[in-house]
């Protein structure tokens with residue numbers, strides 16, 4: 001099985017490219033053999049000569065030892081344009097050897113008609129089962145701005161892959177197990193016992209605080225002690241430090257005991273842990289919902305769900321002689337990578353061990369052909385180690401398959417403040433994601449009030465919420481995922497430029513054409529109207545529309561949502577130039593009006609569908 005995501009061919013530029021490649025290969029079969037050739041199709045420098053040109057002749061000159069002009073003649077001889085473009089004529093080859101082609105308006109119209117079907121031409125040639133690792137919160141911690149990325153980008157990957165027809169399963173690999181979790185469990189237990197916290201009323205803010213305290217209280221300050229000794233800070237300081245170390249060591253021991261109790265299923269301890277879990281996950285799923293993502297409770301598969309499999313994973317690695325002892329610990333060596341620790345010398349398992357169990361579940365139980373991890377770029381080494389080890393141990397191979405499934409880390413960069421450093425609150429804390437959503441809604445409400453004071457309170461609430469979420473998500477999605485980006489309220493909420501609000505507004509504008517048409521009683525009958533693609537702006541719009549299926553396929557392949565953002569922004573621009581130049585409701589005749597109404601409607605549906613890939617809801621007014 002291959003992993004291509006080819007879509008129905010509707011993009012004339014791609015189709016031209018294929019025809020040029022065939023012509024080049026047929027023109028020079030011996031010289032080029034089976035070498036791949038690039039047709040180098042670009043928009044024509046001079047529209048007088050056509051819509052597109054191929055610059056391939058120039059790039060082949062050296063390799064073929066011929067003059068570009070002669071090469072161009074040869075290519076032209078072999079070029080079969082069929083119905084797609086006008087036949088070449090004596091003016092088609094220009095300059096040193098550009099080959100110009102002009103698309104036939106009827107072909108464009110029929111391709112657009114082809115696009116205008118349910119599904120808008122989006123479909124993978126071969127359907128796969130794909131697991132997408134999303135969100136990945138940790139118990140007892142507030143979701144912070146970094147989770148915006150793992151949640152929103154991961155959700156977009158899942159949506160886009162599903163749109164291609166794949167079976168998509170999201171997995172929220174929650175950090176809900178291990179020593180740090182035992183630490184905060186122990187802390188919560190002792191706080192409840194001391195009557196300082198009411199178990200039934202505990203909030204995520206409480207847990208977040210307890211987590212920090214517990215961590216602090218369980219970290220012996222050995223470094224401080226060394227410094228105190230070296231710089232002879234005196235008996236008082238040393239006494240304080242040794243008390244801290246004693247306390248912290250005790251707390252750490254206590255946490256380890258709690259971990260053992262958790263692992264052995266001690267009811268009382270599990271009940272406290274369950275409370276941590278419920279409070280964290282309720283908040284998490286609520287935030288996922290506020291962000292208009294599809295992530296729900298049923299996607300949660302936390303680290304704890306693998307707890308009974310870790311010993312088995314280790315046995316498997318040892319049996320296969322993949323893991324080896326190292327100073328009491330177990331490690332796996334993979335070429336070119338640091339060794340992967342899979343069991344500590346005290347017998348504890350690690351983040352990597354759990355991820356190995358998760359690979360096995362995803363591939364062998366859920367049947368994934370491809371597993372995609374939408375996780376912070378700083379975990380790149382971890383995933384290289386896990387993937388290499390999983391493959392070595394046969395965990396990445398479906399039962400009975402003759403090849404491994406694809407494991408891909410789709411990393412993302414950091415969100416930065418305007419000082420270029422990780423985005424933090426003024427007091428240096430992580431920025432809470434729910435606070436960011438609240439602020440976005442407040443800001444959007446103010447802007448909406450300015451722009452449209454006549455809205456009812458209900459309308460305003462709905463619009464502010466949709467615009468806010470769109471702005472926040474779009475600004476995250478539109479920058480190259482792998483890079484860091486600077487969080488900027490003003491830019492994300494702007495109604496001009498490549499922003500969420502701009503695209504929502506573009507959609508609203510098109511829908512308002514139809515409201516007007518309805519008022520004038522001329523709204524009906526365009527759905528199946530013949531498309532007439534005559535004006536240059538109509539042509540540009542048609543070409544932009546035809547790129548939609550290949551854009552979805554490209555996002556599905558590369559897992560780069562910014563490609564969709566860039567596309568939608570261009571489409572909106574092409575529409576607005578079309579609308580400026582071409583009368584729609586006051587078109588010269590009925591046939592033209594219906595054709596243009598159909599183009600408008602199709603554009604709005606492509607915009608909405610593309611925004612839907614991005615998990616952005618549309619509104620009819622704003």
Ligand code: ARG
Pocket residue numbers: 133135136137138173174175355358373375
């Ligand atoms: N909980 C992890 C963290 O906060 C993210 C989980 C990513 N997914 C995975 N399969 N490791 O770093």
